[in-house]
Amino acid sequence: MQQSPRACYNIKRDLHSGKHIIVTFCLLLIWAVIPLSLHAQGNKQNIRGSITDKLSLVPLRGAMVQIVNDSASHQALSDSNGNYTLRSITPGRYELRIINNGYKDVYLPNVIVASGKETILDISIEETFKRLKEVVISSSDKGVTINKLATVSARTFSMEEVNRYAGGRSDPARLVANFAGVSAPDDSRNDIVIRGNSPVGVCWRIDGMNVTNPNHFATVGTTGGAVSALNTNMLKNSDFFTSAFPAEYGNAIAGVFDLGFRTGNTEKREHTVQLGLVTGLEGMTEGPLAKGSGASYLVAYRQSVAFLASTFGINIGTSATPAYKDLSFKITSGNTKLGTFSLFGILANSSIGISGGKSGSLYAPPDNTDLYSAIGIIGIKHVKILNKRSYITSSLGVNYAKNTQYQSSADSSNNSRSIEEEKVIQTAYTASVAYNNKINSRLFFKVGLQDQLINLDLYYRTRRNMPDWMQIWDNNNATHLAQAYAHLKYNITERLTANVGLHTQKLFLNTRSTSLEPRIAFKYDVGKKSSLTMGFGLHAQMQPINIYYNQIQNATATNKDLGFTKSQHYVLGYDWQPFKDWRVKAEIYYQYLYDVPVDSISGSYSMLNTGSSFKPDLSVNLKNNGTGTNYGAELTIEKFFSKGYYGLFTSSVYESKYKGSDGVEHNTAFNGKYVYNLLVGKEFKVGSDKRNKFTTDLKFTNAGGRFHTPIDLATSQMVGNTVLKSDTYAYTSRYDNYFRLDFKLGFALNSKSRKLSQTFSLDLQNVTNHQNVFSQSYDNGSKTIMTSYQLGFFPNFIYKLQF
Numbered sequence: 115m116q117q118s119p120r121a122c123y124n125i126k127r128d129l130h131s132g133k134h135i136i137v138t139f140c141l142l143l144i145w146a147v148i149p150l151s152l153h154a155q156g157n158k159q160n161i162r163g164s165i166t167d168k169l170s171l172v173p174l175r176g177a178m179v180q181i182v183n184d185s186a187s188h189q190a191l192s193d194s195n196g197n198y199t200l201r202s203i204t205p206g207r208y209e210l211r212i213i214n215n216g217y218k219d220v221y222l223p224n225v226i227v228a229s230g231k232e233t234i235l236d237i238s239i240e241e242t243f244k245r246l247k248e249v250v251i252s253s254s255d256k257g258v259t260i261n262k263l264a265t266v267s268a269r270t271f272s273m274e275e276v277n278r279y280a281g282g283r284s285d286p287a288r289l290v291a292n293f294a295g296v297s298a299p300d301d302s303r304n305d306i307v308i309r310g311n312s313p314v315g316v317c318w319r320i321d322g323m324n325v326t327n328p329n330h331f332a333t334v335g336t337t338g339g340a341v342s343a344l345n346t347n348m349l350k351n352s353d354f355f356t357s358a359f360p361a362e363y364g365n366a367i368a369g370v371f372d373l374g375f376r377t378g379n380t381e382k383r384e385h386t387v388q389l390g391l392v393t394g395l396e397g398m399t400e401g402p403l404a405k406g407s408g409a410s411y412l413v414a415y416r417q418s419v420a421f422l423a424s425t426f427g428i429n430i431g432t433s434a435t436p437a438y439k440d441l442s443f444k445i446t447s448g449n450t451k452l453g454t455f456s457l458f459g460i461l462a463n464s465s466i467g468i469s470g471g472k473s474g475s476l477y478a479p480p481d482n483t484d485l486y487s488a489i490g491i492i493g494i495k496h497v498k499i500l501n502k503r504s505y506i507t508s509s510l511g512v513n514y515a516k517n518t519q520y521q522s523s524a525d526s527s528n529n530s531r532s533i534e535e536e537k538v539i540q541t542a543y544t545a546s547v548a549y550n551n552k553i554n555s556r557l558f559f560k561v562g563l564q565d566q567l568i569n570l571d572l573y574y575r576t577r578r579n580m581p582d583w584m585q586i587w588d589n590n591n592a593t594h595l596a597q598a599y600a601h602l603k604y605n606i607t608e609r610l611t612a613n614v615g616l617h618t619q620k621l622f623l624n625t626r627s628t629s630l631e632p633r634i635a636f637k638y639d640v641g642k643k644s645s646l647t648m649g650f651g652l653h654a655q656m657q658p659i660n661i662y663y664n665q666i667q668n669a670t671a672t673n674k675d676l677g678f679t680k681s682q683h684y685v686l687g688y689d690w691q692p693f694k695d696w697r698v699k700a701e702i703y704y705q706y707l708y709d710v711p712v713d714s715i716s717g718s719y720s721m722l723n724t725g726s727s728f729k730p731d732l733s734v735n736l737k738n739n740g741t742g743t744n745y746g747a748e749l750t751i752e753k754f755f756s757k758g759y760y761g762l763f764t765s766s767v768y769e770s771k772y773k774g775s776d777g778v779e780h781n782t783a784f785n786g787k788y789v790y791n792l793l794v795g796k797e798f799k800v801g802s803d804k805r806n807k808f809t810t811d812l813k814f815t816n817a818g819g820r821f822h823t824p825i826d827l828a829t830s831q832m833v834g835n836t837v838l839k840s841d842t843y844a845y846t847s848r849y850d851n852y853f854r855l856d857f858k859l860g861f862a863l864n865s866k867s868r869k870l871s872q873t874f875s876l877d878l879q880n881v882t883n884h885q886n887v888f889s890q891s892y893d894n895g896s897k898t899i900m901t902s903y904q905l906g907f908f909p910n911f912i913y914k915l916q917f
Contacts, residue, residue: 157205157229157864157865157866157867157868157869158201158202158203158204158205159203159205159227159228159229159231159232159233159869160199160200160201160202160203160232160233161179161181161199161200161203161208161210161225161227161232161233161234161235162197162198162199162200162232162233162234162235163197163198163234163235163236163237164192164195164196164197164198164236164237165177165179165192165196165198165212165214165237165238165239166196166236166237166238166239167217167238167239167241167552168238168239168240168241168262169240169241169262169550169552169558169603170499170502170503170504170505170550170552171238171497171499171505171550172499172502173192173194173195173196173197174192174196174214174217174239175192175193175194175196176191176192176214176215177191177192177196177198177212177213177214177217177239178190178191178192178212178213178214179191179192179198179200179210179211179212179237180210180211180213181200181203181208181209181210181211182209182210182211182221183208183209184203184208188200188201188202188203195449203227203233204227204803204805205227205228205229205805205806205864205871206226206227206799206804206805207224207225207226207227207755207797208225208226208227209221209222209223209224209225209756210222210225210235212237212239214239216241216242217239217240217241217242218239218240218241218242220237220239221694222235222237223695223754223755223756224272224274224754224755224756226274228862228864228871228916229805229864229865229866229868229869229870229871229916230384230864230865230869230870230871230872230915230916230917231384231386231869231871231916232379232381232382232384234376234377234379236377240262241555242555243555243556243605243607243608258270259353260351260352260353260372260374261353261360261372262558262603263360263361263362263558263560263601263603263613263615264353264355264359264360264613265358265611265613265635265636265637265647265649266357266358266635266647266648266649266685266687266701267295267355267356267357267358267359267649267685267687267701267703268353268354268355268356268359269293269353269354270351270352270353270354271286271289271290271351271352271354272351273346273347273349273350273351275289276289276346276349277346277875278795278809278811279292279793279795279811279813279858280793280795280811280812280813280856280857280858280877280879281813281815281854281856281858281877281879282877283342283392283393283877283910284342284346284390284392284393284912285304285341285342285344285346285392286342286344286346286349286352286371286373287304287305287306287329287338287342287371288304288342290306290354290371291306291791291815292762292764292791292793292813293354293356293750293764294699294701294748294749294750294764294765294766295308295309295356295357295701295703295746295748295766295768296308296356296766296789297310297766297784297786297789297817299786299789299815299817299819299820299852299886300888300904301880301886301888301904301905302340302888302904302905303338303339303340304329304338304339304340304342305336305337305338305725306337306338306368306369306371307784307786308356308357308368308369309356309357309368309703309705309744309746309766309768309770310705310744310746310768310769310770310782310784310785310786311367311368311369311705311722311744311770311784312368312721312722312723312724312725312726312782312783312784313336313337313338313368313725314335314336314337314368314658314724314725315366315367315368315369315655315681316337316366316368316369316370316371317363317364317365317366317369317370317371318337318371318373319363319370319371319372319373320373320374320375320458320460320491320493321373321374321375321444321456321458321493321495321509322374322495322507322509322546323491323493323495323509323511323544323546324365324513324544324564324566325491325513326489326513326515326540326542327339327489327515328342328343328344328460328489328491329341329342329343329344329489330342330343330438330440330462330464330487331436331438331464331466331485331487332487332489332515332517333487333517333538334515334517334538334540334572334658334659334660335658335659335660335661335724335731336658336725337725338725339487340436341392341418341436341438341464343438343440343460343462343489344373344442344460345393345396345398345414345416345440345442347386347388347396347398347414348375348376348398348412348414348442348444349373349374349375349376350374350375350376351374352371352372352373352374353370353372354369354370354371354372355369355370355372356368356369357369357649357651357683357685357703357705358633358635358649358650358651358683358684358685359633359651359653360601360613360615360633361599361600361601361615361616361617361631361633362548362560362562362599362601362615362617363617364564364597364599364617364619364631364653364654365595365597365619365654365655365656366653366655367653367654367655367679367680367681367707375412375442375444375458376412376444377410377412377444377446377456378400378401378402378410378411378412378444378446379400379401379402379410380402380407380408380409380410380448381402381405382401382402383399383400383401383402384399384400384401384916384917385397385398385399385400385916385917386398386399386414386914386915386916387914387915388912388913388914388915389419389911389912389913390419390910390911390912390913391419391909391910391911391912392910393416393912394416394417394418394419394438394439395416395417395419396414396415396416396417397414397415398412398413398414398415399411399412399413399414400412400413403445407448408446408447408448408449409445409446409447409448410445410446410448411443411444411445411446412443412444412445413441413442413443414441414442414443415439415440415441415442416439416440417438417439418436418437418438418439420436420437436464436465436466437464437465437466438462438463438464438465439462439463439464440460440461440462440463441460441461441462442459442460443457443458443459444456444457444458445457445458452496452498453496453497453498453499454496454497454498455494455495455496456494456495457492457493457494458492458493458495459490459491459492459493460489460490460491461489461490461491461492462488462489462490463486463487463488463489464485464486464487464488465484465485465486465487466483466484466485467483467484467485468482468483468484468485482520482521482522482523483519483520483521483522484518484519484520484521485517485518485519486516486517486518486519487515487516487517487518488514488515488516488517489513489514489515489516490512490513490514490515491511491512491513491514492511492512493509493510493511493512493544494509494510494511495507495508495509496508496509503551503552503553504549504550504551504552505550506547506548506549506550507547507548507550508545508546508547508548509544509545509546509547510544510545511543511544511545512541512542512543512544513540513541513542513544514539514540514541515538515539515540515541516537516538516539516540517536517537517538518536518537518538519534519535519536520533520534520535520536521533521534522534531578531579532576532577532578532579533576533577533578534574534575534576535573535574535575535576536573536574536587536730537571537572537573537574538570538571538572538573538574538587538660539569539570539571540568540569540570540571540659541568541569541570542566542567542568542569543566543567543569544564544565544566544567545564545565545566546562546563546564546565547562547563548560548561548562548563549561549562555605556604556605557602557603557604557605558602558603558604559600559601559602559603560599560600560601560602561598561599561600561601562598562599562600563596563597563598564596564597564598565594565595565596565597566594566595566596566597567592567593567594568592568593568594568595568659569591569592570589570590570591570592570659570660570663571589571590572587572588572589572590572660572663573587573588574586574587574588574730575587575588585665586664586665586730586732587660587663587664587665588665589663589665589671591663593621593622593623594621594622595619595620595621595622595656596619596620596622597617597618597619598617598618598619599615599616599617599618600615600616601613601614601615601616601633602614602615608639609638609639609640610636610637610638610639611636611637611638612634612635612636613633613634613635613636613637614633614634614635615632615633615634616630616631616632616633617629617630617631617633617653618630618631619631619654619678621656621678623662623674624674624675624676624677626675626676626677626738627656627676627677627678628677628678629652629654629678629680630652631651631652631653631654632650632651632652633649633650633651633652634649634650634651635647635648635649635650635651636648636649643690643691643692644688644689644690644691645688645689646686646687646688646689647685647686647687647688647689648685648686648687649683649684649685650682650683650684650685651682651683652680652681652682652683653680653681653682653683654678654679654680654681655678655679655680655681656678657673657676657679657711657721658724658731660730660731661673661676661711661721661731661733661736662674662676664731664732664733664734665734666734672734672735672736673711673733673734673735673736676711676736676737676738677709677738678709679707679708679709679710679711679721679722679738680707680708680709681705681706681707681708682705682706682707683703683704683705684703684704684705685701685702685703686701686702686703687699687700687701687702688700688701694756695753695754695755695756695757696751696752696753696754697750697751697752697754698749698750698751698752699749699750699752700747700748700749700750701747701748702745702746702747702748703744703745703746703747703748704743704744704745705743705744705745706741706742706743707722707741707742707743707744707772708740708741708742709738709739709740710722710738710739710740710741710742710772711733711736711737711738711740712736712737712739712740712774712775713733713735713736713737713774713775714735714736714737714775715735715775716775716776716777716841717774717775717776717841718774718776718778718780718841718844718845719733719774719775720740720742720772720773720774720780720782721736721740722740722742722772722782723772723782723783723784723845726783726784726820726822727783727889737775739775740772740773740774740775741772741773742770742771742772742773742782743769743770743771743772744768744769744770744771745768745769746766746767746768746769747766747767747768748764748765748766748767749763749764749765750762750763750764751763751764755795755797758796758797758798758799759794759795759796759797760793760794760795761792761793761794761795762791762792762793762794763790763791763792763793764789764790764791765788765789765790765791766788766789766790767787767788768785768786768787768788769785769787770782770784770785771785774841774844776841778841780844780845780846781821781845781846782821782845783820783821783822783845784820785818785820785821785845786817786818786819786820786852787818788817788818789815789816789817789818790814790815790816790817791813791814791815792812792813792814793811793812793813793814794811794812795809795810795811795812796809796810797809803866805864805866806861806862806863806864807860807861807862808859808860808861809858809859809860809861809862809875810857810858810859810860811857811858811860812855812856812857812858813854813855813856813857813858814854814855814856815852815853815854815855816851816852816853817851817852818848818851818852819848819849819850819851819852819887820848820849821845821846821847821848822845822847822848822849822890823838823839823843823844823845823846823847824838824839824843824846824847825837825838825839825890825891825892825899826838826839826840827892827898827899830892830894830899831892831894831897834894835892835894836891836892837892849887850886850887852886853882853884853886854879854880854882854884854886855880855881855882855884856877856878856879856880856881857877857878857881858875858876858877858878859875859876859878860873860874860875860876861873861874861875862874868917869917870915870916870917871915871916871917872913872914872915872916873912873913873914874912874913875911875912876909876910876911877909877910877911877912878907878908878909879905879907879908879909879910880905880906880907880908881907882907883906883907885903885904885906886903886904886905887901887902887903887904888901888902888903888904889901889902890902
């Protein structure tokens with residue numbers, strides 16, 4: 115069941131009590147600048163890490179790492195363990211070049227060095243097709259994904275980008291909304307809509323382990339939430355896929371978010387303190403478990419600002435206080451005879467209690483809602499290098515998610531009253547293993563297995579103007595999902611690469627949920643600056659787990675025999691890098707979805723619209739007879755950060771349609787038809803030695819309004835609550851187009867005498883205070899259709915201290 119719109123909107127309203135944020139920002143800035151300006155000594159930091167083979171993970175000795183945009187000519191060679199260190203680097207932004215005989219040269223732009231923290235970069239490089247003499251083959255890090263098997267519709271992003279862009283709220287999910295093919299015109303949640311697909315079709319992964327929903331205020335069957343539980347200070351560079359993804363990814367039909375926790379500093383202890391209006395008050399520490407062992411820890415804890423203010427008696431303008439907190443950690447063993455072990459996890463909970471609201475708003479005074487959610491993600495990962503060509507990875511983990519909700523409402527105009535009670539607990543135990551073999555410089559093979567045991571406790575009942583309850587869920591069941599895959603990467607020639615794979619999966623809840631999914635993709639380098647890509651993938655996904663157990667008044671669940679929803683992806687792309695720091699990328703795609711659950715009788719319902727509203731999907735008697743299509747074109751024009759500025763323009767033009775059991779083609783709830791994003795930013799170096807910087811960032815988003823089913827006003831007035839029009843009108847009305855302009859100011863201060871750095875940012879979101887439609891509902895008090903709006907002007911402040 116998705117969380118109430120009251121909760122989402124109230125969270126926005128509570129966070130919006132920021133009238134004094136700009137004043138606070140200025141005072142903190144003055145407080146920090148004065149003491150730092152008193153020092154005149156030099157203070158420098160290190161860049162260090164390891165160099166490994168991208169396919170075999172074997173450490174590479176003798177690789178040269180050099181800074182190419184520094185007059186001091188810093189460079190270092192990797193040792194027998196692949197480790198390197200560039201010492202005494204002045205704080206600033208640098209570009210690195212990695213050179214090793216028989217490997218492609220790699221350029222890493224935008225490597226940031228700050229006084230308060232060492233910069234740790236673990237770099238993997240790719241062996242050339244042939245060990246040619248006097249030939250230099252190079253690649254830019256911006257055009258290469260971390261997953262070596264990705265070919266089409268994939269992009270790597272850095273945590274520096276997450277924190278740099280305006281309007282991002284330090285949320286990776288909101289960052290990817292800037293990429294081509296992604297739409298997220300909803301300020302209340304960070305749901306990811308990829309190429310017109312439901313956000314339910316997205317797979318989240320952390321350190322190689324599939325996870326359910328890493329967000330606060332998350333609910334069963336969804337993949338988004340109001341606030342991310344992912345701490346960006348914990349994350350490393352990660353991959354995002356929007357179509358035809360490699361064979362190792364399964365149980366997803368829209369896209370994949372493949373994230374990873376970084377490793378803590380193995381040589382020295384470092385600490386971070388951060389205060390943000392959205393992310394809360396945070397403390398993080400990292401360092402070696404024992405010096406020289408390579409073992410380290412990384413731990414961070416956050417608490418919401420609104421809850422802390424309420425705890426200390428500070429008036430935040432509302433009694434409905436959104437409280438959320440999370441603990442994230444990663445403990446790494448370092449290299450041992452048995453391999454490398456790491457323990458990682460997220461423990462989080464969130465709650466809000468809402469007692470009415472102002473008259474005529476979304477919160478009529480008689481309404482009361484109490485929400486609570488908790489997530490627990492814990493995993494153990496093992497990596498063992500077998501020889502110079504092969505290694506194995508394995509993991510064990512548990513995903514725990516709990517959601518409870520109590521909601522009551524009353525309408526004095528007709529003396530009606532309704533109550534809803536819900537409790538959902540989902541626990542998934544996961545085990546996986548993969549074998550990787552770099553047969554030679556041309557051929558790489560990967561095969562893997564994964565099994566997930568899912569326990570589900572569902573309880574949901576409702577009552578409206580009657581003494582007896584209507585029981586919707588009352589189940590405690592278990593099932594498991596097994597997956598297997600094989601993938602082959604082959605460099606046919608120096609310019610032509612093929613990725614071929616096969617994925618299979620089975621849900622043991624019934625006999626119909628089985629799939630065999632071929633994947634194939636090619637990349638052809640037209641020249642040194644451009645390439646053509648094409649890909650095909652068949653993908654399958656189980657339904658949201660709660661759907662299988664929907665029932666009618668204590669009757670047997672009617673959806674247990676539902677099979678997978680399946681999807682065929684076709685993609686054609688062109689990538690061109692006209693200059694070193696510019697990139698142009700275009701893709702066209704077609705997606706055909708089938709075996710989609712729809713009503714067993716004629717109707718417009720389709721599972722492809724799941725996640726579009728804040729009401730639970732209680733549909734029963736569903737059959738896998740529906741279809742859908744998504745197709746469109748995307749363009750990305752990007753100026754990488756260099757010479758003190760960057761720019762990113764993305765555009766997506768698309769259609770998203772479906773057919774229910776009525777056989778009529780409808781717009782899906784996610785058919786916005788277009789999305790345009792423009793992001794630009796400029797960095798100014800300040801101070802006598804230019805170690806500090808002042809930044810400005812601007813973001814503009816314009817997206818098509820989504821389709822919805824209009825309200826039947828006459829019938830709603832008759833019965834006293836919201837009633838939608840018949841199936842004939844399904845998704846025929848459209849909200850106004852979404853428009854938002856964000857502007858961000860930042861200042862970074864690097865101490866001259868201490869290992870300490872500070873950053874300040876003021877993110878002015880929706881600076882024009884544009885009213886973007888949130889939803890529509892019937893208000894029985896005024897007997898009219900009420901429109902509620904999304905986030906207005908919202909100043910978000912973040913302060914970070916590293917030492």
